Amino acid sequence: MTQLFPPRYLPEPADPHALDGEPPLRQAGPVGILLINLGTPDEPTAKSIRRYLAEFLSDPRVIEIPSWIWQIILRGFILTRRPQALAPRYKEIWLEQGSPLLVWSQAQAQGVQRHLSEGGVDAHVELGMRYGNPSIASAMNTLRAKGCERILVVPMYPQYAASTTATAVDAVAAYAATLRNQPELRFVKRYYDNPGYIDALAQQATEYWALHGKPQRLLLSFHGLPRRTIQQGDPYHRDCMETVLLLKRRLGPDAGLVHVSFQSRFGAEKWLEPYTEPLLREWARQGVTHVDVMCPGFLADCLETREEIQMQCRDAFLGEGGQQFRYISCLNDDPLWISSLADLVRANLGGWIA
Numbered sequence: 001m002t003q004l005f006p007p008r009y010l011p012e013p014a015d016p017h018a019l020d021g022e023p024p025l026r027q028a029g030p031v032g033i034l035l036i037n038l039g040t041p042d043e044p045t046a047k048s049i050r051r052y053l054a055e056f057l058s059d060p061r062v063i064e065i066p067s068w069i070w071q072i073i074l075r076g077f078i079l080t081r082r083p084q085a086l087a088p089r090y091k092e093i094w095l096e097q098g099s100p101l102l103v104w105s106q107a108q109a110q111g112v113q114r115h116l117s118e119g120g121v122d123a124h125v126e127l128g129m130r131y132g133n134p135s136i137a138s139a140m141n142t143l144r145a146k147g148c149e150r151i152l153v154v155p156m157y158p159q160y161a162a163s164t165t166a167t168a169v170d171a172v173a174a175y176a177a178t179l180r181n182q183p184e185l186r187f188v189k190r191y192y193d194n195p196g197y198i199d200a201l202a203q204q205a206t207e208y209w210a211l212h213g214k215p216q217r218l219l220l221s222f223h224g225l226p227r228r229t230i231q232q233g234d235p236y237h238r239d240c241m242e243t244v245l246l247l248k249r250r251l252g253p254d255a256g257l258v259h260v261s262f263q264s265r266f267g268a269e270k271w272l273e274p275y276t277e278p279l280l281r282e283w284a285r286q287g288v289t290h291v292d293v294m295c296p297g298f299l300a301d302c303l304e305t306r307e308e309i310q311m312q313c314r315d316a317f318l319g320e321g322g323q324q325f326r327y328i329s330c331l332n333d334d335p336l337w338i339s340s341l342a343d344l345v346r347a348n349l350g351g352w353i354a
């Protein structure tokens with residue numbers, strides 16, 4: 001009779017359950033971390049912006065009207081004018097290495113990679129953009145090529161919205177739908193209440209004030225959404241308001257400076273209010289002279305912060321009689337934020353790493 005297991009007095013094989021001559025079992029490979037942000041044009045040219053907007057604004061998670069009607073408006077009106085209008089605005093904010101949204105998002109991915117590697121976590125971090133480059137599919141391909149069979153997806157939006165977070169999840173799922181051998185996937189939904197995120201925001205403001213003094217008011221400007229989407233169940237507005245509450249608590253005696261608004265309205269519908277630019281104009285008319293503005297929903301500076309806030313809103317406020325307008329930048333590669341993000345990633349790897 002064949003003896004399945006060696007007698008007790010022989011040295012035990014590495015795997016006590018392995019049969020003689022069996023190949024060793026496969027070891028779990030590295031974990032993959034996919035950071036997803038919105039995306040941006042490759043170049044600040046009308047051609048490149050048109051390609052980017054065509055993809056972005058054809059997403060039914062972003063524009064929720066019947067596709068055949070919308071495509072007529074998009075192709076007939078928006079894509080014929082908006083790219084030319086946006087090109088000089090993108091050129092003004094463009095950095096030597098590229099679009100700020102891409103440059104800062106890459107710095108965040110590299111920073112998280114460094115933290116995880118230094119902490120002994122066998123992980124690969126990649127950045128994928130929902131629209132444009134590097135695409136989610138290319139980032140997933142890279143992770144799979146590096147042997148990652150377990151992938152944690154972190155949308156770079158602390159507040160959940162269907163038009164940002166859900167569409168990122170959809171895109172990962174659509175990529176996975178093309179695979180026979182799918183990786184195991186995990187998704188972070190939101191993290192507006194993460195203490196490291198709130199601490200990093202508070203520190204951004206207090207360090208700025210320690211150097212330059214406090215304003216009369218601090219305006220927290222979030223990207224807007226159509227009001228209808230909130231009525232239909234999107235939790236975004238509540239996520240934003242809870243972010244504000246947590247930041248106020250963290251600012252303690254300076255909480256009274258804090259106000260909130262919503263920017264970047266697009267189209268004719270009513271969006272979340274108050275709208276940032278009209279609010280700043282109204283404040284200036286009422287005699288408010290010194291304001292600081294932060295955009296806590298944006299983790300990386302981009303067109304919406306550098307141009308819309310720092311240029312357009314500044315002009316609007318000063319044009320109505322305001323005296324001092326200061327924009328406090330996004331978290332970008334702030335060391336406290338990067339280490340908090342790495343901690344958030346680690347906390348979501350439970351069961352995947354020792």
Ligand SMILES: C=CC1=C(C)c2cc3[nH]c(cc4nc(cc5[nH]c(cc1n2)c(C)c5CCC(=O)O)C(CCC(=O)O)=C4C)c(C)c3C=C
Binds near residue numbers: 302
């Ligand atoms: C209906 C349209 C849009 C919704 C809904 C929307 C939600 C939304 N967007 C961001 C973050 C960003 N948006 C950015 C640019 C941008 N957004 C829209 C439209 C909607 N956004 C457009 C048309 C554009 C392009 C610029 C313009 O034409 O005005 C960017 C910046 C990209 C860059 O290249 O720098 C970001 C970031 C969030 C967080 C959000 C919902 C909460």
Ligand SMILES: [Fe+2]
Binds near residue numbers: 223264
């Ligand atoms: Fe947007």
Ligand SMILES: [Fe+2]
Binds near residue numbers: 264265304308
């Ligand atoms: Fe905008």
